[in-house]
Amino acid sequence: xxxxxxxxxxxxxxTCLADMFRPTVAFATVRLLEQAGCxxxxxxxxxxxxxxxxxxxxxxxxxxxxKMTIEAFDGYEYVVGPSGSCIGMLHYYADLFDDNDxxxxxxxxxxxxxxxxxxxxxxxxxxxxxxxxxDGTITYHDSCSGLRQLGIKQQPRKLLGKVDNLELAEMExxxxxxGFGGTFCVKYPDISNRMVANKTENTxxxxxxxxxxxxxxxxxNMAGKLKREGKSIEARHVVEILAGMxxxxxxxxxxxxxxxxxxxx
Amino acid sequence: MQIKSPEFKDNARIALQDVNLQKALGNLxxxxxxxxxxxxxxxxxxxxxxxxxxDLKNHILENLDVYLEQFESKxxxxxxxxxxxxxxxxxxKTILDICKQVGAKTVTKGKSMVSEEVNLNEYLExxxxxxxxxxxGEYILQLREDHPSHIIAPAIxxxxxxVSEAFHKHHNRPxxxxxxxLMQEAREMLRKQFVAADVGITGANFCVAExxxxxxxxxxxxxxxxxxxxxTHIVITSIEKVVPTxxxxxxxxxxxxxxxxxxxxxxxxxxxxxxRREGDQDGPENFHVVLVDNGRSEMVGTELQDxxxxxxxxxxxxxCPVYGAxxxxxYGWVYPGPMGSVLTPQMIGIENAGLLPNASTFCGKCESxxxxxxxxxxxxxxxxxxxxxxxxxxxxxRWGISGWGxxxxxxxxxRWVSRSSAWxxxxxxxxxxxxxRLPLAGGWTxxxxxxxxxxxxxxxxxxxxxx
Numbered sequence: 001x002x003x004x005x006x007x008x009x010x011x012x013x014x015t016c017l018a019d020m021f022r023p024t025v026a027f028a029t030v031r032l033l034e035q036a037g038c039x040x041x042x043x044x045x046x047x048x049x050x051x052x053x054x055x056x057x058x059x060x061x062x063x064x065x066x067k068m069t070i071e072a073f074d075g076y077e078y079v080v081g082p083s084g085s086c087i088g089m090l091h092y093y094a095d096l097f098d099d100n101d102x103x104x105x106x107x108x109x110x111x112x113x114x115x116x117x118x119x120x121x122x123x124x125x126x127x128x129x130x131x132x133x134x135d136g137t138i139t140y141h142d143s144c145s146g147l148r149q150l151g152i153k154q155q156p157r158k159l160l161g162k163v164d165n166l167e168l169a170e171m172e173x174x175x176x177x178x179g180f181g182g183t184f185c186v187k188y189p190d191i192s193n194r195m196v197a198n199k200t201e202n203t204x205x206x207x208x209x210x211x212x213x214x215x216x217x218x219x220x221n222m223a224g225k226l227k228r229e230g231k232s233i234e235a236r237h238v239v240e241i242l243a244g245m246x247x248x249x250x251x252x253x254x255x256x257x258x259x260x261x262x263x264x265x
Numbered sequence: 266m267q268i269k270s271p272e273f274k275d276n277a278r279i280a281l282q283d284v285n286l287q288k289a290l291g292n293l294x295x296x297x298x299x300x301x302x303x304x305x306x307x308x309x310x311x312x313x314x315x316x317x318x319x320d321l322k323n324h325i326l327e328n329l330d331v332y333l334e335q336f337e338s339k340x341x342x343x344x345x346x347x348x349x350x351x352x353x354x355x356x357x358k359t360i361l362d363i364c365k366q367v368g369a370k371t372v373t374k375g376k377s378m379v380s381e382e383v384n385l386n387e388y389l390e391x392x393x394x395x396x397x398x399x400x401x402g403e404y405i406l407q408l409r410e411d412h413p414s415h416i417i418a419p420a421i422x423x424x425x426x427x428v429s430e431a432f433h434k435h436h437n438r439p440x441x442x443x444x445x446x447l448m449q450e451a452r453e454m455l456r457k458q459f460v461a462a463d464v465g466i467t468g469a470n471f472c473v474a475e476x477x478x479x480x481x482x483x484x485x486x487x488x489x490x491x492x493x494x495x496x497t498h499i500v501i502t503s504i505e506k507v508v509p510t511x512x513x514x515x516x517x518x519x520x521x522x523x524x525x526x527x528x529x530x531x532x533x534x535x536x537x538x539x540x541r542r543e544g545d546q547d548g549p550e551n552f553h554v555v556l557v558d559n560g561r562s563e564m565v566g567t568e569l570q571d572x573x574x575x576x577x578x579x580x581x582x583x584x585c586p587v588y589g590a591x592x593x594x595x596y597g598w599v600y601p602g603p604m605g606s607v608l609t610p611q612m613i614g615i616e617n618a619g620l621l622p623n624a625s626t627f628c629g630k631c632e633s634x635x636x637x638x639x640x641x642x643x644x645x646x647x648x649x650x651x652x653x654x655x656x657x658x659x660x661x662x663r664w665g666i667s668g669w670g671x672x673x674x675x676x677x678x679x680r681w682v683s684r685s686s687a688w689x690x691x692x693x694x695x696x697x698x699x700x701x702r703l704p705l706a707g708g709w710t711x712x713x714x715x716x717x718x719x720x721x722x723x724x725x726x727x728x729x730x731x732x
Contacts, residue, residue, distance in 0.1 A: 228714045
């Protein structure tokens with residue numbers, strides 16, 4: 001718990017998708033961490049968590065990336081990222097090494113220090129001084145790795161509950177996979193399509209105007225489907241709302257007109 | 266059963282367009298998962314029982330030889346016979362031999378997935394013995410020359426209309442679409458078979474080592490008639506079904522019913538302990554247990570050992586969004602869904618079944634409902650690794666991952682690729698904010714738009730001092 005004497009030093013795990021597709025998500029994460037009293041650094045040596053290789057059965061490449069990432073985040077009190085899936089991958093590193101391999105201990109150490117942003121704020125440092133407003137009704141998609149691997153369910157909802165004017169309308173099957181699954185969505189496109197179509201149907205039925213989640217992979221998938229279906233529902237990462245960073249158009253949108261009136265309190 | 270797992274993608278594509286199948290799958294989704302959830306809610310100690318069951322299964326698997334030998338000696342003590350079948354072929358031959366010894370012309374059968382696994386029906390038919398399935402779902406499938414698409418609800422892929430059609434064609438009765446009438450018809454047809462059969466074949470949900478008993482768990486009662494009326498009862502089951510005691514069995518029964526159908530207890534839980542004894546009012550004169558290995562013993566002591574904890578409840582497939590989208594037949598062999606995606610490569614070879622463990626988003630729902638806590642995603646990943654190591658993964662995947670890995674291991678290069686891709690896709694999208702057709706990403710853009718990147722990467726902006 002941060003206090004006057006102690007400012008936790010956090011290494012930001014940016015994640016590939018936030019870096020390339022949606023820097024706003026990384027900036028919003030930094031803002032929240034700073035509001036919570038942390039100092040944030042962004043290690044140069046990071047790239048991807050290695051999940052594409054891990055889930056494609058390429059252990060050697062995964063191990064190489066794991067070692068690089070472990071080194072990159074050596075010495076930080078905490079490692080925090082805006083994705084349950086990528087942080088979940090960091091947690092798998094320990095399984096990649098034999099018991100007598102010195103890397104195993106380092107991987108376990110990284111696991112103990114790394115957290116998804118909403119669970120870090122709620123579970124680790126007990127921060128809930130959210131200063132943001134959102135004029136709209138959201139529905140929340142629970143991304144699989146965050147939900148089932150890291151136990152993230154109430155944390156984002158608790159924080160969203162602090163956002164002024166925001167309404168939450170839960171959808172049916174909020175915990176059902178959206179069909180993204182990393183390479184799954186291109187290896188089995190028609191099955192993935194069925195799954196994401198179920199998701200957009202449930203999203204629509206919730207009556208929400210904005211779909212919110214904690215993982216950009218799922219959000220790109222769901223936003224892409226919503227737009228292809230011509231639906232007006234927008235999609236945003238939870239940290240954009242919590243940090244009040246709504247200037248950027250929603251994911252896959254041309255402009256941010258709906259948010260002209262919404263601003264940080 | 267013909268192996269169609271290599272055609273998984275085509276099977277799935279066809280299944281997704283099959284309106285009747287999709288309707289049937291919709292019913293499944295609305296049924297079992299809701300019932301399970303209610304049953305679990307009514308039982309506060311459910312999660313503790315899952316831990317207990319996992320630990321007990323692990324203990325059994327570590328002492329499998331001991332419990333199997335104990336089971337065998339008890340069966341023999343009770344006057345029964347135990348046959349060890351290393352392969353499917355061994356199992357079929359053993360059963361045919363028993364049928365021949367007693368001069369059997371027809372055998373009635375209770376539902377058994379192991380008998381599907383070894384392809385018993387086809388083998389018996391070829392050799393002049395007529396098998397008659399007596400589980401209602403299996404009976405319908407036999408009439409239609411079809412196969413189970415689910416391990417506890419074999420005909421879940423069919424609708425009422427399909428059943429009505431099949432009965433009309435085979436029973437010479439007026440066509441009816443009243444389930445009660447159809448049920449009565451099946452009863453009448455099967456009743457004659459139960460009485461006429463020379464041999465009854467059932468599976469076993471568990472084999473109890475301390476008593477030499479086998480148990481079947483059913484909701485129809487057909488299994489009881491199958492195993493008590495004919496003179497000979499053959500149990501076909503697999504080696505990992507053994508449990509030490511009746512008390513242990515009851516732990517699994519509590520989990521099985523709730524995980525499978527959401528029942529507190531299955532309607533019929535019938536134990537068979539040897540042949541009829543003097544003074545018994547009914548029961549078979551001969552009692553045989555065929556214990557099938559079929560690759561299971563090779564899993565012991567490997568990462569795949571966890572899979573042998575499976576009690577065949579079907580919760581993993583009932584909750585699987587992929588199974589729910591494409592149905593069981595798409596998997597192309599006996600065991601569908603997540604448990605099948607782990608077992609099938611072991612039994613028919615990863616070179617035939619490689620698409621199955623890949624057909625998962627690793628959403629983890631299966632593991633979260635498994636009564637014996639099998640880490641199904643981890644085991645599917647095990648097969649992906651096996652495939653990758655054996656160079657069986659498609660070239661596009663191997664090259665794609667190697668190429669991507671080359672960059673991912675070099676931060677400066679990786680930045681450059683991210684920067685160029687972000688710039689390129691941003692330009693391609695223009696003011697629209699999304700891309701409707703992206704070269705080399707048809708798998709994505711055939712079905713959905715690709716949201717455009719903001720433009721500059723985070724790393725570049727951060728370096729420039731933006732906060």
